[in-house]
Amino acid sequence: MQESRLFRILYYLLDKGQATAPELAEKFEVSVRTIYRDIDAMSSAGIPIYVTTGRNGGIRFLDGHILDKTFFSSGEKQEILSAIQSLSAVQYPDIDNILRKLSAIFQTGLTDWIEIDFSRWGSAAEYENQLFIQLKQAVLEKRKIRFEYFNSSGTASIREALPQKLIYKDKAWYLHAYCLLHNGCRLFRFTRIKHLFLTETYFDAIPETDQNNFSQPQDTRPxxxxxxxxxxxxxxxxxxxxxxxxxxxxxxxxxxxxxxxxxxxxxxxxxxxxxxxxxxxxxxxxxxxxxxxxxxxxxxxxx
Known part of the structure; x- marks a missing residue:
């Protein structure tokens, strides 16, 4: 339990820059004395953390030495940055800001090693990119969506759905969502989704009875x-x-x-x-x- 709290204190200070012992004690539901013991333990482990007194005093890291060679080797730091950079390549939200912060903390330069573009060539690319952005927003914000959808025979229907995730498979993007028309989970191919609209209706979760019942349709022909x-x-x-x-x-x-x-x-x-x-x-x-x-x-x- 103490080890878990030490890491949480560490990340809290990385985010806030500085905190008082009473603030940390309230945050992690322990006594002020326990917080000071935790700070001593981290200092003994080589973490450049110190306590200042006075009106603007508090607990903070020594400037310019945060996490430098403390927990991670140079190879491990580069692996962490590379993993986060791969998220940036697929447009994960706010990841670029996190990447810059960790790069500064690790005092490690970034290598431009990956670029991913899932869009198609031609005029359809702009539409598909915009659709991706809208669907990503709907998934992250848990917003009900409405759209026109064309099935494999070309028949159009108006659908309302609760979006769950975006899937890239076999050279195409799909939306995995709970379809309110059929009361079950379905895969919707991006290229068949038209006139997407994000409603102002939010949801917490899809119906439990159907949440894990999704499977791709099987072809029963010989x-x-x-x-x-x-x-x-x-x-x-x-x-x-x-x-x-x-x-x-x-x-x-x-x-x-x-x-x-x-x-x-x-x-x-x-x-x-x-x-x-x-x-x-x-x-x-x-x-x-x-x-x-x-x-x-x-x-x-x-x-």
């Missing part, structure tokens, strides 16, 4: 085993979109083996390679690709 061959020049595209263990490099290019439900994604993926893909199996996939190309050709001929 799985197929897909075997494909690609020439060497498209290898970069394969590694961009597929897991490494699905790709086997061969003398003439690449062989890809996938086991997944037969969805439109398969056809979009295969057709994106044009003539740079050979379907080994199953044969019905090859036939459907032919039909899709013929339909597209007829469409353009007709128009």
């Amino acid at each position: 799985l197929i085993n897909l075997e494909l061959q690609f020439p060497p020049e498209v290898g970069f595209k394969l590694y961009d979109q597929l897991e490494d263990d699905a790709i086997t490099q061969t003398q003439h290019g690449y062989t890809v083996n996938l086991t997944l439900p037969e969805t439109d994604w398969i056809y979009d993926f295969l057709m994106s390679f044009g003539e740079k893909v050979t379907i080994i199996r199953p044969q019905h996939i090859k036939q459907k690709i032919i039909e899709k190309y013929e339909a597209a050709l007829n469409h353009y001929k007709d128009t």
Whole structure:
């Protein structure tokens, strides 16, 4: 218990700069005598802390020596700053101010080692950045939101939701929220959220019965085993979109083996390679690709 209180006193003084013994005694619910014993213990441990008397007296750190080589090695201090800097890269609120303070306390320079930009290229980037800022605010302030949402079939509906967290997965941002329309937790893809509005209604928590019941929907369609061959020049595209263990490099290019439900994604993926893909199996996939190309050709001929 004493060790926990010593750290809390330490951080309180880091934040306030100076405090009196009675102030600390009231803050940590101990006697003034106990506070003085704690200060003696910290001083004995090498922490540059001292007590001044008089009208403006109090307990404070020796100027210019706060935490310098007291608790952390130079490597540990750099690791702490690097970890906090990674939060800054993803726009964690007020982290830059904390980062500057700790850098000054540790007397350690900052290295500009990370930059993260989750936004897409093009005109959609500005909208998505603004949406991210608004949703982050809604999550942190626990504010109910209202928006128009387009489902996978393109049907729009007005939703009200209690936002829980932002999730970045598989090259896309999602909002995890309690949907008041369906009375359950849902994932909302950023690109399908339109006309977001932050209401003035605040909430403490989502309904307990549903808080931990969120799971991503599972595709119940039968799985197929897909075997494909690609020439060497498209290898970069394969590694961009597929897991490494699905790709086997061969003398003439690449062989890809996938086991997944037969969805439109398969056809979009295969057709994106044009003539740079050979379907080994199953044969019905090859036939459907032919039909899709013929339909597209007829469409353009007709128009």
